[in-house]
Amino acid sequence: MWGYPPALDRQLSQDAGLSTGEYSVLSTLSEAPGRQLRAGDAAADLGWERSRLSHLLRRMEAKGFIERVASLCDKRGHDVHLTQLGWEAIEAAAPQHVTFIRETLFDTLTVEEQRALASALRKVHQAANRAN
Template sequence: MPGQEPTGGAEAFTRWLSTDEQHLWLELREFLSGMPRVVDRQLSRDSEVSGVEYAVLAAVSEARPEGVRSGDLAAILEWEKSRVSHLLRRMECKGLVGRCAASDDGRGQKISLTDDGWATVRAAAPGHVSLVRETIFDPLTRAELAQLRASLQKIRAAAVEKGLW
């Protein structure tokens, strides 16, 4: 623990966080847990979809007109295939997406938006973009945004290099 002398074992090699690092980590942790709740509340209030449902709707809306394979959708979203599969099943029940066998090999599924799915993503997008702009982009200068992007890319690359991402 911070302020204590290591007694051996793994603790002897622990690089404890400084006070500033600990404060930054706690701020980041709060942001990472709080922002999805803010997004979910806004989307639920305005469009009756969750943040993860909106992510799927947005990704599928940006895919080719014939739809996107479910495995490719999982890769685009960087989610586990099982997570995408469960979510697609719920969204299909809500009438937001349609699933059909992929015509090129018959093994996968092509995902496309239904008319209700298109209406939902079109209705949700303006409020969602406004929330993101007002919460993330407006408070920061161009230089701060560039630094934030570079920092996040560097952190992500380090996690990928260690096989964590």
């Protein structure tokens, strides 16, 4: 599994011109109501520090993928809105990315191995949540 994150990076970069971070943000926003989230909520959904997200959002805004606007709720925070260009980027990238994951991860495993992987990942996820 240690070589898998770089393989994901290569696939997204070569096929879609996106980083895995950009894809993660675009995917999260594409699934949000109105394709918009408060920046803090997006960071929480992604499991990232706000500073990490803020730096990436700055770069993504420069590329035209997202817009940051004053929050409609309280005007103190920012909402992150997926632009049409961002929507088109995630829409174009998702099919190839999903195929890559299916072919390189799930299709290479037996059903029994898939169940074992799911069980192991649940335990890792629970341990990581307890550590926070």
